[in-house]
Amino acid sequence: MEKNKIDELFRKGLSDPKLDFDEDHWQDMQSLLEKKSGKKKVRRLLILAVTSAAAIATVFFILDRNILVTDENESFETVNTDIPVLREKFNGKLQGEGGAKEKQTTLIFNEELTETFSSAQHPQAWQRTASIEVVNSKNRILSTGSLSEISIPTIKPMTRSKYRFHPSIETFQSFTSESTMALQHKNEYNAAPRDARSVLSILAGPDLSSVRGSDQSTLSENVGVLYSYPVVNRLSISLGATYAKKNYRSDYSLYSPANPPTLTEMPSMVNAECDVIDIPLTANYTVLKNKKIKFNVSAGLSSYFMLKEKYTFEYGGSGNSENKRSAVYEISGENQHIFGVADFSISLEKKVSDKINVGIKPFLKMPLTGIGYGRVDLESKGIALMVGVTL
Amino acid sequence: MTINEHDENTIQIIKGCIIEDRRSQKDLYKLYHALALGICLRYSNDKEEALAILNDGFFKVFKHIKKYNFDKPISAWIRKIMTNTAIDYYRSKVRMGAVVDIASYEHPITDETITQKLHYEDLLLMVQKLSPTYRTVFNLYAIDGYTHEEIGSMLGIAVGTSKSNLHKARQRLAEMVRNQNSIAIKS
Numbered sequence: 001m002e003k004n005k006i007d008e009l010f011r012k013g014l015s016d017p018k019l020d021f022d023e024d025h026w027q028d029m030q031s032l033l034e035k036k037s038g039k040k041k042v043r044r045l046l047i048l049a050v051t052s053a054a055a056i057a058t059v060f061f062i063l064d065r066n067i068l069v070t071d072e073n074e075s076f077e078t079v080n081t082d083i084p085v086l087r088e089k090f091n092g093k094l095q096g097e098g099g100a101k102e103k104q105t106t107l108i109f110n111e112e113l114t115e116t117f118s119s120a121q122h123p124q125a126w127q128r129t130a131s132i133e134v135v136n137s138k139n140r141i142l143s144t145g146s147l148s149e150i151s152i153p154t155i156k157p158m159t160r161s162k163y164r165f166h167p168s169i170e171t172f173q174s175f176t177s178e179s180t181m182a183l184q185h186k187n188e189y190n191a192a193p194r195d196a197r198s199v200l201s202i203l204a205g206p207d208l209s210s211v212r213g214s215d216q217s218t219l220s221e222n223v224g225v226l227y228s229y230p231v232v233n234r235l236s237i238s239l240g241a242t243y244a245k246k247n248y249r250s251d252y253s254l255y256s257p258a259n260p261p262t263l264t265e266m267p268s269m270v271n272a273e274c275d276v277i278d279i280p281l282t283a284n285y286t287v288l289k290n291k292k293i294k295f296n297v298s299a300g301l302s303s304y305f306m307l308k309e310k311y312t313f314e315y316g317g318s319g320n321s322e323n324k325r326s327a328v329y330e331i332s333g334e335n336q337h338i339f340g341v342a343d344f345s346i347s348l349e350k351k352v353s354d355k356i357n358v359g360i361k362p363f364l365k366m367p368l369t370g371i372g373y374g375r376v377d378l379e380s381k382g383i384a385l386m387v388g389v390t391l
Numbered sequence: 392m393t394i395n396e397h398d399e400n401t402i403q404i405i406k407g408c409i410i411e412d413r414r415s416q417k418d419l420y421k422l423y424h425a426l427a428l429g430i431c432l433r434y435s436n437d438k439e440e441a442l443a444i445l446n447d448g449f450f451k452v453f454k455h456i457k458k459y460n461f462d463k464p465i466s467a468w469i470r471k472i473m474t475n476t477a478i479d480y481y482r483s484k485v486r487m488g489a490v491v492d493i494a495s496y497e498h499p500i501t502d503e504t505i506t507q508k509l510h511y512e513d514l515l516l517m518v519q520k521l522s523p524t525y526r527t528v529f530n531l532y533a534i535d536g537y538t539h540e541e542i543g544s545m546l547g548i549a550v551g552t553s554k555s556n557l558h559k560a561r562q563r564l565a566e567m568v569r570n571q572n573s574i575a576i577k578s
Contacts, residue, residue, distance in 0.1 A: 007533035007534075009514070014514055014518070015429075016429075017428070018425070028446055029450070033450065036450070259447065
C-alpha cells in the first residue's frame with residue numbers, strides 16, 4: 001500500500017470519531033477543577049494576608065516618617081532655663097549629676113531647653129520608665145523619645161549635663177496636662193523604630209527535607225542572606241535569598257506530576273536532588289528584647305525557584321534485588337512556586353558588639369502547593385546559624 | 392459532530408467559561424468532548440491514558456480561555472491545546488525512560504478485531520499499537536498536518552529522525568492493515 005494512501009486511510013478514518021459523551025469523564029474534570037480552585041483560593045488568601053500586612057506596615061512606616069519630618073521642620077525656639085529654676089520647678093526632684101544616690105532613671109537633656117517629663121499615668125508604670133519631651137514656647141512638641149534616645153535637632157552648640165530624675169506622683173501629676181498625655185501615646189508608639197535599624201544577616205545551616213506522607217527525611221543544606229527592615233514597634237519585615245540543596249526520598253505514589261506518564265512498570269521509590277533558590281518574605285515580631293538578647297517569631301511566605309531537579313526512579317523493589325533498575329530524569333528551570341511555601345521560624349539573637357549579632361534560627365517550611373516536577377508536599381525543618389550586621 | 396463555531400449559544404458558553412461558571416464549563420466540555428477525546432486517543436496507548444490527557448487538556452482550556460481569540464474557531468484552538476498536551480505527555484515519558492521499544496507493542500490482533508471491518512476502532516487500535524515515538528510522529532504529520540521541521544522542534548528531535556520515524560510508522564501500519572485484510576478475506 002502506498003504511503004500516502006496509508007496517511008489518507010488513517011486521516012479519514014480517525015478524523016471524525018463518533019464518541020458518546022460520558023458523564024463520568026465530566027465528573028473527573030469537575031473534581032480536578034475544584035481541587036485546583038481550592039488551592040488557588042488558599043493561595044489567594046495567603047497572598048492577600050501578606051500583602052495587607054505589608055501595606056499596613058508601610059502605612060505605619062510612612063506615618064512615622066511624617067511625624068519626624070514635621071518635628072524637624074519646626075523652627076526651634078531656645079528657652080533660657082537654668083538648672084536651679086528647673087530644680088525648683090520639679091520641687092527638688094531633679095538633682096545635678098552625681099547628686100543622687102538612689103538608682104533611678106538617668107536623664108540626659110539640654111540645659112538651654114525647656115523640658116517636661118512625662119510617663120504613663122499609673123505610678124507603677126512611670127516609676128519604671130520615663131520619657132522626655134522637648135517643647136517650644138508655644139508648648140508645641142518638637143521631639144519625643146525615651147530618656148536614652150532623645151534627639152534635639154538644629155541646636156548648636158549644645159551643652160548637656162546629666163541629671164538624675166526622681167519622679168513622684170505629685171511631680172508627674174503637676175506636669176500632666178491633656179496635651180502631654182496625648183503625646184505620651186505618640187511617644188510610646190514611636191519609640192521603637194527610632195532606635196531600630198535594618199540588619200543584613202548571613203545564614204547557613206542544615207535541614208531535614210521530607211515528602212509529607214513519607215517517613216523518610218534527608219539532610220539538605222541551605223545558605224543565604226536576609227535583610228530585615230524595622231517597620232513599627234517590635235515589628236520588622238525580612239526579605240532574603242537562600243540557596244538550598246533539597247534532597248528527599250519518597251515512594252512514587254506520593255508523586256502527582258502535572259503530566260503523568262503512562263509507565264509499563266511503576267517505580268517503587270524516587271530519590272530527588274533539587275537545587276532551589278528560596279526567596280522568603282516574612283514579618284517578624286520581637287517578643288523579648290534587652291540590651292544583649294533578642295527573641296523573634298516570624299511568619300511569611302517563601303517562593304521556590306527550582307534551578308535544577310534530578311529524579312532517580314528506582315524500579316524492581318527495594319534492597320539489593322537483581323531486578324533493581326533505575327532511570328534518571330533531569331530538568332532545569334521548569335518549576336517556580338511563587339509564595340508556594342509557608343515559612344515559620346523563631347530566632348534568638350545575641351549582640352556581640354554595637355554592629356554585630358549572632359543567633360540561631362530554627363525554621364519550618366510547609367508547602368502550600370505541590371513542589372517540583374512531582375508536585376510533592378515537600379516539608380523542611382531545620383536550624384540556621386546567623387551572623388547579622390546592623391546597617 | 393457539527394458545531395456552529397460562531398452561534399450566539401457557543402459565544403455565551405465561552406463567555407461563561409471566562410467567568411468560571413461551572414455550567415458553561417460543562418457545556419463546553421460536552422460540546423467538544425468527542426473532538427478532544429478523539430485526538431487524545433490517537434496519541435495515547437489506551438483509553439485510560441487518553442482520559443488523563445483529555446482532562447489535563449480541558450483544564451488548560453478553562454485556565455487560558457480568557458486568551459481565546461473570538462475571531463478564530465474554538466475547535467482549532469482546543470485541537471491545538473489537546474495536541475500540545477499529548478506532546479507534553481510524550482515528552483515526559485521520554486524523559487523518564489518510559490518509552491518502550493516497539494517490540495513491546497507488537498501484540499497479536501485479537502479475534503474481536505479480525506471480525507470487524509476497518510472502522511474507526513480498528514484504525515485507532517492500530518495507531519495505538521505503534522510505539523509512542525512512531526505514533527506521535529505519524530499523528531502529527533499524517534493526520535494533524537505538521538511539517539517535519541515543526542515536529543522536530545516540538546519533540547526535540549532532528550528532521551531526519553522525524554522522517555525516519557514516519558517511514559517506520561507507515562511500514563508498521565501498512566503491515567497491520569495487510570494482515571487484517573488477509574485474515575478478513577480468508578475468513
